[in-house]
Amino acid sequence: MSTTRRLMARSVRTLSPAIAGVIFIVLWEVLILIFDVQKFLLPAPSAIAEAFGSKWSTILQVSWVTIQAVLLGMLLGTGGGILVAYLVSKNESVSGPLLVIATALNCAPIIALAPIANNWFGLTSIISKASIAGLMVFFPVLVNCTRGLMLIQPLHRDVMTSYASSDNELVRYVRIPNALPYLFSALRLGASLSVIGVIVAEYFGGPVKALGVFIGYEAALSRFDSAWAGIIVASAMGLSLLGIVGLIERLTMPSARNSS
Amino acid sequence: MMQESAQRAIEIDSVTKVFEAVGMEPVIAVQDVSISIEAGEFVALLGPSGCGKSTILRMIGDLTAPTRGEVRVHGKSARQAREDHDYGMVFQEAALFDWRTTARNIELPLKILGMDRSERAMRVQEMLELISLTDFANHYPWQLSGGMQQRVAIARALSVRPKLLLMDEPLGALDEMNREHLQNEFLDVWTKTRTTTVLVTHSISEAVFLANRIFIMSPRPGRVVKVIMSPLPYPRTAETRRDPQFFEVESEVREALHGVIRDKALDV
Numbered sequence: 242m243s244t245t246r247r248l249m250a251r252s253v254r255t256l257s258p259a260i261a262g263v264i265f266i267v268l269w270e271v272l273i274l275i276f277d278v279q280k281f282l283l284p285a286p287s288a289i290a291e292a293f294g295s296k297w298s299t300i301l302q303v304s305w306v307t308i309q310a311v312l313l314g315m316l317l318g319t320g321g322g323i324l325v326a327y328l329v330s331k332n333e334s335v336s337g338p339l340l341v342i343a344t345a346l347n348c349a350p351i352i353a354l355a356p357i358a359n360n361w362f363g364l365t366s367i368i369s370k371a372s373i374a375g376l377m378v379f380f381p382v383l384v385n386c387t388r389g390l391m392l393i394q395p396l397h398r399d400v401m402t403s404y405a406s407s408d409n410e411l412v413r414y415v416r417i418p419n420a421l422p423y424l425f426s427a428l429r430l431g432a433s434l435s436v437i438g439v440i441v442a443e444y445f446g447g448p449v450k451a452l453g454v455f456i457g458y459e460a461a462l463s464r465f466d467s468a469w470a471g472i473i474v475a476s477a478m479g480l481s482l483l484g485i486v487g488l489i490e491r492l493t494m495p496s497a498r499n500s501s
Numbered sequence: 502m503m504q505e506s507a508q509r510a511i512e513i514d515s516v517t518k519v520f521e522a523v524g525m526e527p528v529i530a531v532q533d534v535s536i537s538i539e540a541g542e543f544v545a546l547l548g549p550s551g552c553g554k555s556t557i558l559r560m561i562g563d564l565t566a567p568t569r570g571e572v573r574v575h576g577k578s579a580r581q582a583r584e585d586h587d588y589g590m591v592f593q594e595a596a597l598f599d600w601r602t603t604a605r606n607i608e609l610p611l612k613i614l615g616m617d618r619s620e621r622a623m624r625v626q627e628m629l630e631l632i633s634l635t636d637f638a639n640h641y642p643w644q645l646s647g648g649m650q651q652r653v654a655i656a657r658a659l660s661v662r663p664k665l666l667l668m669d670e671p672l673g674a675l676d677e678m679n680r681e682h683l684q685n686e687f688l689d690v691w692t693k694t695r696t697t698t699v700l701v702t703h704s705i706s707e708a709v710f711l712a713n714r715i716f717i718m719s720p721r722p723g724r725v726v727k728v729i730m731s732p733l734p735y736p737r738t739a740e741t742r743r744d745p746q747f748f749e750v751e752s753e754v755r756e757a758l759h760g761v762i763r764d765k766a767l768d769v
Contacts, residue, residue, distance in 0.1 A: 396596035399564055403590040404613045404661075405583050414609060418600040496600045496641045 284466040289473065292466035300455070304474050307452035310367050310439045311478065314374025315431060321375065322382025323424070329383075330390035330416065340387055347380035355442040365448040374438035378431035385427035389420025422497070425490040432482035440475050452478075508576055510665065510697045511538040511561060516570030518556050530556045532722035533570075538714075540664075543691055543698045545712035547705065547754065549762060553723025554701045555669050561699060562588050562667050575664065582665075586614055589658030589696070591668040595650035597642040597657070604629065604638040607657045614661055628656040631690055648679040652686065659694065666691075666698040672707065684710055685739060692736050705758065709751045710737060717754065719761040727757045 266286050272278070273285040280288065293300065329336040355373050362369035393415050401411050443453020456471040491497070518531040531553040538544050546554040559565040560572050563579035574582035582588065589610075597606050607628050611621045629635045632652040642650055651671055658666060672680045684707060691698060691711075702708050708715045709731060717727040731750050733741060741747055 394596065396592050396594055397598065399592065400590065400596050402564055403562060403583065403588050404610045405586060406613050410613055414613075415598070418598065421600075494600065496602075 280465050281463060284469055288466040289469045292464070293470040293473075296467055296470065300452075300470060300474055303450050303452045303455040303471075304478065306367075306448060306450050307370075307439055307443065307475075308478060310370035310451075311374055311435045311482070313367060313371035314435045314438060315378055315482070317371060317375035318378025318431060318435065319382050319428065322379045322427070323386055326383050326386035326390060326420075329387050330412075333391070336387055336391060340384060343380055343383050343387075347384060351376045351380075352438060352441050355438075355445045358442065359445055359447075364446045367448075370439045370442045370447060370451075373442045374435035377434040377438040378428075381427040381430050381434070382424065385423040386420050389423030390416045393419050421494055425486065425494070428486045428490075429483060432486050433479045436475060436479040436482065508540075509537045509573075510540040510542070510575060511536070511699070512573040513537070513557070513561070514571045514573070516557070516560060516567045516572060518553065518560065518565065519568045529722035531560075531567075532724050534723065534725055536716060536725065538697065538699065540697050541695050542714060543700070543712050545700045545702055545708035545715045546718060547702055547708045547715055547758070548718030548723070549720050549758070550703060551723075552718040552720040554718050556723065558667050558669050558699060558701045561665075562590055586610075586661050587664040589661060589663035589666045591651070591654050591658050591666070591671045593670040593673045595642070595647075595654040597650055597653055599642055602639050602641055603634060603645070603653050606642070606653055607660050610657060610661050624660055628660050631659070631693070632656045632686070647675055648683055651675065651683060655687070655690065659690070659696065662694075662696075664697060666696045668698065668700045670701055670703070672702075672704075680704070680707065681739075681742075687711060688735075688737055705751060705754050706742075709733075709747060709754055710742065715754055717757045717761065719764070726761055729754055729757065 270286050273283065278285075284292075329339055352373065354376070358369045358372050362372065390412075397415050397419075398411070401415055404410075406414070440453040440456070443451045444457050447454050452471055452475055456468050456475070459465070459467040459471065513534060513536040516531060516534050517529070520528045520530055534553075534557060536544075536557075546557060548554050556565060560567050561574070561579060563572075563583040572579045574587060577585070577587075598609065601609065604625050607625050608621050611624055616624070625638075626635075629638055632655065634649060634652060634656070637645060637649065642653070645653065651674075655668075655671070672683055675683065688711060700708070700711060713731055713735075715729045715731065716725050717729065718724065719726045729750065733744065733746055733750065
């Protein structure tokens, strides 16, 4: 009795977002019909689906170009952030001021650099897009990782001292495991930031076959349903990336409390 | 064997510890304390909070350096003893590593010691049996109760077979029922291993039940005001708590402690 109830509760919990999504799309369709909303304001879901149906091969092609830049940016930003955080955590007198600077830079609109990056690395280069995404990922990873490496429990430090452990052992057995949850919360942020970075950078110009260029081009030609189809694929890209980060988190941190 | 017992396990020689912070009056946490402890003893440092008992423990364990005076452990400096892995330490909080299972928590000091894998596995198994947590080997700390966590902390401290076990209010965070239960377990483990143990506590009954010698301390500045020998024979059991002799020692300790607090009140 109680197990069936628990099963039902679980299926309600997993199904309810899906049901909410369906209701949302139906409402969207109906409201646009009722109020006769113009296409340039907001196309109906059916129109977007139709546009996707007729242009799916182009959309997938441009998405592939974009996702490469997103992944490269994610990789560069994460790698760079972790590396600098590690070096910084080795020297406590440097880490304090550097964290302040990094936090300040983290607030700067890095995306504003996109036209300049296009000049630096070339309009059609994947590097000009990945570097923007990379920078956007780099700062949260740097700030969070440094915190995670530095903010270990004083008692954990005492325990390790009582073992006469070396600095490297402290890093390996305490600082790094302590920093992992901080890293993953930065990566969850980074998943959406890197997609934003690449798409917006592509709005400022890029290879013809890129998702951001596609969206901008279709919108400029008043083909709003195609533009919206592109936007939805971009959102799916961000969501999938978030899912991958979550999966890696689960695999690397089996001890996490919420892994049920 | 004879030689080892001739050498003091711990020799604290007129140690003073002053804490200084910018913009604050210096605080004399410990003043001119001398204590010597023989190998195989179970000693308690007992006193009200702020009497410097934890500071003394930290100086023995080389987590804090004395301002004046000297701590020698088996004839070595405290630092040398720490580097020789002579210590096992247990703190008020279990301070287990959340990302390691029970078994892997107990294993960590062995790994740092450089013991090979098969030997480590055997030692971990032995420790799990000692604290009766074999069934919880693969649980993470947050899946254990507070008392279980503290038992793991003790197993972790004892896994390297330290010459000295230093415990800083290890049961302070537990409720009365769990405390008594764990005190019995402590004694069990100690009777089996006979590891020289220094226990910091503010519980009179805990000190009387566990220790063969009790150092009574006064607060600010921390000093040893009285040493009470407990004539209660080991092994002590739950029965010991009902022994008239237990009450005698307990009231002697209580009187000494109240004397400390009364004197302090008159000072002010």
